[in-house]
Amino acid sequence: MSQNRKILIYGANGYTGKIVAECLAQRNIPFYFAGRTQAKLEQALEIVKQRHGGPVDAEIVTAPNDPEQLRPLFEKVDVVINVSGPFMQIGWPIVATALEMNCHYLDTTGEQDWTNAIKEKYGQAFADKGLLLCPACSYMWSAGALAAEVVLETEGVDSLDIVYQIDHGLPSEASTKSFLRMVCNDVSQYYLELNEFKAWPNDQIIQAVVPYRGSTLSALPWGGACEPIWYKDDPRVRNCKVITAIGEQMVGGIMQAIQAFNEVAPNLSQEEREAWTNQVGDQMSTGEPPKDDVDVQRSVIACYGQGRQLTTQYIMNLSAPYSWTGEICAESAQRLLNGQLKNTGFQSAAKAFGHRELITTFHEMGYCSALPEAGSN
Numbered sequence: 001m002s003q004n005r006k007i008l009i010y011g012a013n014g015y016t017g018k019i020v021a022e023c024l025a026q027r028n029i030p031f032y033f034a035g036r037t038q039a040k041l042e043q044a045l046e047i048v049k050q051r052h053g054g055p056v057d058a059e060i061v062t063a064p065n066d067p068e069q070l071r072p073l074f075e076k077v078d079v080v081i082n083v084s085g086p087f088m089q090i091g092w093p094i095v096a097t098a099l100e101m102n103c104h105y106l107d108t109t110g111e112q113d114w115t116n117a118i119k120e121k122y123g124q125a126f127a128d129k130g131l132l133l134c135p136a137c138s139y140m141w142s143a144g145a146l147a148a149e150v151v152l153e154t155e156g157v158d159s160l161d162i163v164y165q166i167d168h169g170l171p172s173e174a175s176t177k178s179f180l181r182m183v184c185n186d187v188s189q190y191y192l193e194l195n196e197f198k199a200w201p202n203d204q205i206i207q208a209v210v211p212y213r214g215s216t217l218s219a220l221p222w223g224g225a226c227e228p229i230w231y232k233d234d235p236r237v238r239n240c241k242v243i244t245a246i247g248e249q250m251v252g253g254i255m256q257a258i259q260a261f262n263e264v265a266p267n268l269s270q271e272e273r274e275a276w277t278n279q280v281g282d283q284m285s286t287g288e289p290p291k292d293d294v295d296v297q298r299s300v301i302a303c304y305g306q307g308r309q310l311t312t313q314y315i316m317n318l319s320a321p322y323s324w325t326g327e328i329c330a331e332s333a334q335r336l337l338n339g340q341l342k343n344t345g346f347q348s349a350a351k352a353f354g355h356r357e358l359i360t361t362f363h364e365m366g367y368c369s370a371l372p373e374a375g376s377n
Contacts, residue, residue, distance in 0.1 A: 005059060007333050008032040008077045008103075010094055011084025013044035015288050016108050016138075019326035020081055021048045021058060027330055029337075030057035034073060035084075038062050051291070065090055067097045074101035079333045082107040086178045087114040087135075089274060095122060095133070104131050104336050108138040108325055111178050112224040113188050119229060119346045127345025132336065137329050137349050139299075139321035140164065141226035144242060145348040147303035148227060149355035150314045150372065152236055156307035159239035162227060163208050163302045165217060166321060169247040177281035181274060182223030183258060189224030192232060192240040200224060203258055208245045210302050211315065217245035220254065230348045294319040294366065316359075317369040324367050331361060 007024065011017050012033040024031050025048065033048075035041050041060045049056050063069040065084065070093065074080060080098045084090060087109040095118055098105040105126070109115060115135045126133035136142060144162045151157055182189055183202055190197040200221035208219035225242035246254075257280050265273060298319045305312045318324060328349055335341065335353050343351050349358065359371045 005030045005032055005057075005076065006078040006337055007081065008034050008061075008073060008079070009081045009083060010034045010065070011082065013037070013040040014083055016322060016325060017083040018044050018048050018051075019291065019322055020083060020108075020329045021045070021056070021326075022051050023323075023326035023330035024333065025052045025056045025058070027334055028057070029330070029334060030059075032061050032073065032077065033058040034061045034063065036062060036064050065093045067093050067100070070094065070097040071101060074098060074103050077103060079104045079106065079336050081137075081329050081333060083329075085109060085111070086181055086274075086278075087111050088117070088181070089278075091118075099125055099129070099131070099133075102129060102131065104134075104341075106132070106134045106137040106329055106332055108329065109135050109178065110138070110140045110223055110226075111182055112190065112226055112229060113182070115226045115229045123346030130344050132341055132344055132352055133346045134332065134349055134352055136226040137332055138325040139318070139328075140222075140244075141242070142328055142349045143299075143301050143316070143318050143321075143324070144225065144227045144303065145230060145350040146355045146359055147301045147314050147316045148231070148240075149350045150316075150359075151303045151305035151312060154305060154307075154310065154312045156310050157305035157312060158237060158308075159306040160227065160231065160237060160241070161304040161306070162225070162240070162242040163210055163219065164222075164242070164244040164246075164299065165208070165210055165213075165302070166244070166246055166297060166299045168296050168298075169250055169321075177278055179223055180254075180257060180281045181277040183220060183254060189221045190228055191221070191224065191242070192228040192237070194238055195232065197228065197232070203255070203262060205251060205255065206243050208243055210245075210300065211313075212300065218248055218251045219243040219245040220251065222246065226348070230351070292320045292322045294323070297321060314372070315369075318362070318367060320367065324362070327362065327365065327367065328358070331358065 080103045206219045207216040222244035228240045231237040362368045
């Protein structure tokens with residue numbers, strides 16, 4: 001077993017944590033496999049070993065998400081990958097301790113309010129230490145940022161309209177709770193218009209138009225996404241909207257939950273609202289889904305760009321969202337250890353490591369479509 005263990009996964013026994021661990025193992029990177037419960041971690045690591053098909057250089061460590069108990073673990077590593085959510089509810093001690101102990105911080109959140117909150121509170125502090133603060137280092141919402149950076153290569157584009165389309169979406173229990181708390185709250189999912197945040201209505205289905213389907217697809221703001229947060233105050237971007245067509249089989253149930261929430265929400269405190277969405281998330285969850293598959297959970301991200309005198313688009317295939325989430329976390333961690341960080345502080349993975357470099361890597365791995373020549377999108 002390696003003694004040079006510089007990466008820690010927190011919340012490792014969950015669905016996404018196991019996938020991140022498997023992707024690190026495939027790269028022969030040693031890591032700490034961390035969480036709150038020894039027995040759950042042991043069971044989860046056995047699954048990782050079975051999937052990997054060989055030894056996994058991991059060490060199990062336990063600690064609650066309490067700074068006093070996290071410090072001794074974080075002082076051993078350079079990179080913390082946080083996969084425990086809902087992040088706004090339980091993530092604060094983890095990001096705070098990562099900063100205190102001089103660790104790069106990655107997480108797999110889909111929560112727009114969490115992303116904006118840690119940007120405002122910790123973004124400059126991470127930059128001052130030469131560290132990376134990279135939430136949503138995951139399919140949602142790094143894939144759209146990769147596509148957006150390709151579109152923004154076209155000089156004059158200042159507006160982005162992004163559609164995530166996923167066949168046979170199967171969110172995990174943690175993702176269900178995270179996204180449910182976002183889509184229910186009627187003032188917590190935003191788009192960017194003239195560099196100001198505007199709230200999406202939470203009770204409307206949007207008809208998404210994508211160029212490779214013969215009919216429109218039902219979509220939701222799905223929490224607003226993180227691209228509007230990354231591009232707020234970016235001098236290149238004035239407007240940014242993101243919608244998600246997660247699958248017709250899911251939209252109806254989500255809308256029923258939103259309507260039920262809207263009926264009770266006026267009489268609830270924010271804490272009670274969070275508890276309500278957690279409870280409904282438990283009811284909607286059918287347990288841990290099987291690992292996704294590039295030929296089943298196929299996905300396309302369509303990014304449309306507009307400027308004063310031109311329009312353009314980039315359509316990027318990027319399948320198996322959860323498996324790719326594991327890959328982008330592992331790839332980002334490896335690049336951090338290798339000294340390949342391009343921009344410090346609060347950054348998307350696309351800006352932290354370079355969108356063309358990442359797209360090329362994941363195309364070679366079989367996850368996404370080939371990168372167009374510069375300026376040809």
